[in-house]
Amino acid sequence: MPFRIATFLIASCACAAVAAGLFGPKLVWPGAWMGALAWLALDAWRAQRLLHVLRNDTAALPSRGSGVWGELSERIRKLLRTREQQTRQAEDRLQEFLAAIQASPNGVVLLDAQGRIEWCNQTAAAQFGIDVERDLLQHLANLVRDPIFITYLASWNYSRDVLIDAPAQGMPRRNHPTRLSVQVHPYAGNRRMLLTRDITSLEQAEAMRRDFVANVSHEIRTPLTVLAGFVETLQTLPLDAEERARYLALMAQQSTRMETLVNDLLTLSRLEGSAAPTASQWTRVRALLAHCEDEAKGLSSRLTPLGHRLSFTVDADSELSGAPVELQSAMSNLLSNAVRYTPGGGVVVVTWRVLQDGRGEYAVRDSGPGIAAEHIPRLTERFYRVDRSRSRETGGTGLGLAIVKHIAQRHGAELRIDSTVGQGSRFALVFPASRVREARLLAKA
Ligand SMILES: Nc1ncnc2c1ncn2[C@@H]1O[C@H](COP(=O)(O)OP(=O)(O)O)[C@@H](O)[C@H]1O
Ligand SMILES: [Mg+2]
Numbered sequence: 373m374p375f376r377i378a379t380f381l382i383a384s385c386a387c388a389a390v391a392a393g394l395f396g397p398k399l400v401w402p403g404a405w406m407g408a409l410a411w412l413a414l415d416a417w418r419a420q421r422l423l424h425v426l427r428n429d430t431a432a433l434p435s436r437g438s439g440v441w442g443e444l445s446e447r448i449r450k451l452l453r454t455r456e457q458q459t460r461q462a463e464d465r466l467q468e469f470l471a472a473i474q475a476s477p478n479g480v481v482l483l484d485a486q487g488r489i490e491w492c493n494q495t496a497a498a499q500f501g502i503d504v505e506r507d508l509l510q511h512l513a514n515l516v517r518d519p520i521f522i523t524y525l526a527s528w529n530y531s532r533d534v535l536i537d538a539p540a541q542g543m544p545r546r547n548h549p550t551r552l553s554v555q556v557h558p559y560a561g562n563r564r565m566l567l568t569r570d571i572t573s574l575e576q577a578e579a580m581r582r583d584f585v586a587n588v589s590h591e592i593r594t595p596l597t598v599l600a601g602f603v604e605t606l607q608t609l610p611l612d613a614e615e616r617a618r619y620l621a622l623m624a625q626q627s628t629r630m631e632t633l634v635n636d637l638l639t640l641s642r643l644e645g646s647a648a649p650t651a652s653q654w655t656r657v658r659a660l661l662a663h664c665e666d667e668a669k670g671l672s673s674r675l676t677p678l679g680h681r682l683s684f685t686v687d688a689d690s691e692l693s694g695a696p697v698e699l700q701s702a703m704s705n706l707l708s709n710a711v712r713y714t715p716g717g718g719v720v721v722v723t724w725r726v727l728q729d730g731r732g733e734y735a736v737r738d739s740g741p742g743i744a745a746e747h748i749p750r751l752t753e754r755f756y757r758v759d760r761s762r763s764r765e766t767g768g769t770g771l772g773l774a775i776v777k778h779i780a781q782r783h784g785a786e787l788r789i790d791s792t793v794g795q796g797s798r799f800a801l802v803f804p805a806s807r808v809r810e811a812r813l814l815a816k817a
Contacts, residue, residue, distance in 0.1 A: 479568035676716030730805030
């Protein structure tokens with residue numbers, strides 16, 4: 373302010389002095405007036421210029437300038453710059469938040485007070501079939517027509533979620549529609565946030581668990597019923613020694629069946645609950661095969677008087693790394709299946725070879741009945757059997773291949789099944805090269 377008054381006074385005095393000097397002392401006052409007017413005009417022009425710039429293009433604000441207008445313009449410029457920075461930061465934060473919500477595996481939809489879509493993330497867009505560009509400000513109830521969902525959305529009672537089939541088949545899984553859990557959370561008055569969660573796998577796992585429990589109960593109840601029947605017969609009927617012995621043998625068979633089932637169940641649960649096998653323990657393939665051979669011969673002679681023509685070939689003397697008990701169990705399982713499902717007199721060929729790329733293949737080929745193509749993908753499911761009665765007769769539990777698959781996965785191996793009805797089957801385990809090595813001399817000792 374003092375600067376302004378000073379410039380004003382200087383302008384008036386200077387003009388007064390010039391007028392007095394040029395035209396005599398009479399014109400001192402008019403000169404002073406003229407100076408004051410000129411100062412005011414210049415001041416008004418600068419104010420007008422600043423206003424003009426502010427109205428049109430704030431970026432053109434002069435950064436420097438003398439006097440109060442210069443300073444005013446500088447201050448405004450600084451203020452605007454700070455505001456701009458703050459806005460940019462807020463915008464960046466918002467974009468980060470949106471990116472985080474986009475990355476969420478759960479769907480998020482924001483609805484305005486009228487129930488129209490204000491924003492949604494990609495997951496929700498895929499699940500509900502929302503086209504982010506086209507469907508903004510559409511009523512969600514027009515896109516998701518499930519009556520359960522529409523009633524829920526209109527109820528304004530969101531204490532629990534609802535389960536619906538996803539309207540969009542963006543990510544269909546083998547004949548299963550995507551199942552969604554949807555819950556609404558009101559916020560900011562009557563706006564709503566909708567959260568969705570894909571629970572397809574959860575529901576499938578739950579269904580599998582129920583099936584599994586039902587299957588186990590059924591598998592155990594069958595031999596139990598038979599046993600109970602025999603016990604009752606023994607208690608009530610006067611039997612001679614020969615008959616008693618026959619009944620007891622049948623009872624022993626049933627109890628063995630239950631024991632095998634329980635053992636297989638325990639093996640499965642152990643496989644599921646334990647850490648992956650180490651890669652540092654090596655077992656010689658010959659030793660594993662020798663054990664398989666003993667078991668297979670015993671099983672074959674027990675099952676049929678004709679026996680089987682069994683052959684074992686080890687192409688390369690190798691060692692396998694992993695849990696020996698598991699490897700043994702997987703190999704024995706495949707071989708015992710071949711023996712059990714191939715009628716007496718049939719051929720079973722077991723081979724071990726190292727493939728060109730270093731992977732090791734254990735294969736069991738049989739001349740049995742073969743398996744129709746539609747069954748093959750399901751063979752490793754628990755309790756899945758093609759020939760139920762043959763499986764039961766020969767002491768099968770329906771869990772063998774499920775166990776083999778588990779062990780294969782734990783060792784990074786692949787289970788390959790090739791089969792032609794009427795010609796026989798070939799089951800092979802292909803182990804990764806990292807788990808196969810040439811047998812060391814020490815191992816021979
Ligand atoms: N070598 C094979 N030849 C024919 N069918 C087989 C063979 N191996 C397995 N299967 C079929 O696969 C089903 C599942 O096998 P698995 O899981 O070992 O159960 P199981 O206890 O019945 O042997 C068997 O019930 C059988 O029908
Ligand atoms: Mg089996």
